[in-house]
Amino acid sequence: MPAARSFAAIALTLAAMDAPAERPPIVVEDAWVRAAPPSAEMLAGFMTLTNRSDRIHVLVAAKSPDFREVSIHRTRIEDGMARMRPVERVELLPGESVVFEPGGLHLMLVGPERPLSPDDEVRLVLHLEDGSQLVTTAVVRHPAGDRP
Amino acid sequence: MDRNPRRLLIVALLIGSGLLGSAAALVLRHEPALELGERTTLLERPRPAPELALTDHRGEPFDRDRLRGSWSLLFFGFTHCPDICPTTLYQAAEVRERLEAAGEAVPQVIFVSVDPMRDTPERLADYVPYFHSSFTGVTGELASLQPLLQSYGVAYGYQERADGEGYDVDHTASLFLVDPRGRLRALFLTPHETRRLVADIAAIMERHS
Numbered sequence: 001m002p003a004a005r006s007f008a009a010i011a012l013t014l015a016a017m018d019a020p021a022e023r024p025p026i027v028v029e030d031a032w033v034r035a036a037p038p039s040a041e042m043l044a045g046f047m048t049l050t051n052r053s054d055r056i057h058v059l060v061a062a063k064s065p066d067f068r069e070v071s072i073h074r075t076r077i078e079d080g081m082a083r084m085r086p087v088e089r090v091e092l093l094p095g096e097s098v099v100f101e102p103g104g105l106h107l108m109l110v111g112p113e114r115p116l117s118p119d120d121e122v123r124l125v126l127h128l129e130d131g132s133q134l135v136t137t138a139v140v141r142h143p144a145g146d147r148p
Numbered sequence: 149m150d151r152n153p154r155r156l157l158i159v160a161l162l163i164g165s166g167l168l169g170s171a172a173a174l175v176l177r178h179e180p181a182l183e184l185g186e187r188t189t190l191l192e193r194p195r196p197a198p199e200l201a202l203t204d205h206r207g208e209p210f211d212r213d214r215l216r217g218s219w220s221l222l223f224f225g226f227t228h229c230p231d232i233c234p235t236t237l238y239q240a241a242e243v244r245e246r247l248e249a250a251g252e253a254v255p256q257v258i259f260v261s262v263d264p265m266r267d268t269p270e271r272l273a274d275y276v277p278y279f280h281s282s283f284t285g286v287t288g289e290l291a292s293l294q295p296l297l298q299s300y301g302v303a304y305g306y307q308e309r310a311d312g313e314g315y316d317v318d319h320t321a322s323l324f325l326v327d328p329r330g331r332l333r334a335l336f337l338t339p340h341e342t343r344r345l346v347a348d349i350a351a352i353m354e355r356h357s
Contacts (some may be wrong), residue, residue, distance in 0.1 A: 034234055037278035042230035069311055075231045081303055082232040082321035086310060102235040103339055109230070110313050126291050140283065143238050 025053030025094060026126075031138035033122055034102070038115045039111065043067075045107035045124060045138055046100040051092040058129035059090040066122035068111030075103055084108070089129070102143065116140045182351050185344040187337040190352060198295035202260075202288035205272035210286050215330040219255035219353055222324040224302045225262035226317045227275045233259075236321065236340060237279040243345045244280060251301060252350045253357065255325065258294070261287040262304040262319050286322035300324055300332060327356055 017019065031047035051057055062070045072087040092098055100106050107124065116122070118141050126134040184190060194223045202210040221240060225233035248254050259276045261267035264287045267275075272285030297304070304319040321338040321343070334352050336345060 034238075035274045036234055037227075039274035040227070042228050044230040044234070063158050069313055071311055073231070078319065080320050080322055080337050081318050082338065083307075084229075084231065084309075084319045105231060106231050110311070 013058070016020045023052070024074050025051060025055075026057055026128065026134055027052055028032040028124075028126070028134060028136040030066045031124060031136050033109060033116065033140045035116070035118045035140050035142045038117075040119050041111060043109040043112065043116070044102070045070075045122075046102065047107075047124075047136070047138065048097050048099050049065045049090075049092055049126075050097040054094045056094065057092045059092065059126055060088070060129050062107050063125045063127070064109065064123055065125075066113050066116075068113070070124070072105070073108045086125055118142060173212055178331065179355070182348075182355060183335075184348045184351065185336075185341070187339075188334060188344070189337070190334045191332060193335050194327060194329075194356075195299060196330070197326070197330045198299050200288075200296060201292045202286050202296075203269050205276055205285035205287075207269045210284075210288070212330055214284075215326050216328060217254055219347070219349075220326040221255040222258045222260060222300075222326060223321075224260045224262050224297070224300075224304070224319055225321075226261055226319070227267050227271055228263065228314065229317065232280075232321050232338070234258055234337075236323070237276075237283070239340055239342050239345070240283070240323070241280040242342050243349065244282075245251050246342070246346045247350060249350045250346075250350065253353050255349065255353070257283045259285050260284060260293070262293070262297070262302070263317050264288060264290060264293070266314075300335070325352060 027050045029048045030052065031045065032042055033045045036043050049059065059072065062072060064070050072090060073084050075089050076083050076085060090098055090105070098105070120140040121137050122140065124136050124138050126136065154280040191303065195210040197215050200210060200212045204210045223236050223240065237259065244254055244257060257280065261272065267287045269287060272287055276283045276285030304317055307316045307318060309315055323336040323340060324332055325334040327333045333356060336348070
């Protein structure tokens with residue numbers, strides 16, 4: 001049935017054209033930097049990353065023009081002790097979200113280039129293993145008052 | 149072999165009265181056990197603080213008398229700590245606020261640095277009151293800190309950072325509740341849940357005030 005087949009092909013093409021031209025495979029939501037004392041050398045950034053594509057993506061690094069150094073860390077509690085350890089790779093599985101949150105996975109933001117106050121914005125650049133980059137803006141704020 | 153019946157009787161009476169005494173003490177002291185969170189530990193024997201020769205963020209001496217007269221909530225950490233210390237200090241501020249709003253006693257919150265090489269009183273003054281103006285930062289030489297760390301079972305260790313940005317400090321992340329007589333009453337293991345902390349601290353303060 002060549003007619004039906006070509007119709008299907010046209011529908012697929014249309015669907016592809018209908019989609020946003022550059023739909024990002026990874027979506028960054030609720031990126032924020034926890035407000036800290038003005039003298040603080042170390043801050044922490046949090047966000048939710050969602051993989052909207054159908055293949056695994058891997059976050060391997062983060063940078064920011066607003067900080068001297070950025071690294072990915074995880075706070076682990078072992079025997080009642082808090083230990084921070086660098087995280088080399090954050091695997092983002094298709095259709096799943098990874099949450100960076102206080103007491104867990106976080107971006108360690110070292111040496112702010114200027115004093116930061118609530119409502120200030122900073123830029124984060126997330127580097128994926130395939131060489132692509134995601135640029136996002138994070139707002140400085142106090143932790144939400146709706147914690148448990 | 150002791151076969152003197154009178155002596156045996158006395159021994160039996162002594163044992164009997166001892167048992168009765170304990171039973172009476174149990175009845176008199178019987179109160180329903182507090183229902184506390186699974187990460188909350190209430191000490192059976194409150195532990196007095198050792199002598200302290202530390203300095204607060206105002207440069208004032210901090211000795212163990214500073215732990216008397218009101219309840220205190222202590223946390224051990226360091227100001228170059230990006231995550232767990234601010235997380236806990238923000239939580240402590242929230243706990244304080246909720247206790248105050250509920251009309252409960254409000255413990256003084258004390259942040260003790262386990263990184264005195266970097267955490268001078270001036271640095272603590274810039275850092276600790278940010279979370280709440282009433283919070284107190286405390287530092288001192290490691291040797292002066294040791295008795296308190298040992299008494300409370302606080303561990304710490306320094307880890308060189310791979311990125312050349314100095315070192316991180318691994319440290320016990322529990323919260324410690326001290327009664328108005330300066331005795332450690334309870335400790336709370338991480339992860340801390342604000343609602344649980346508020347409920348448990350209020351219950352313990354009420355029972356032991």
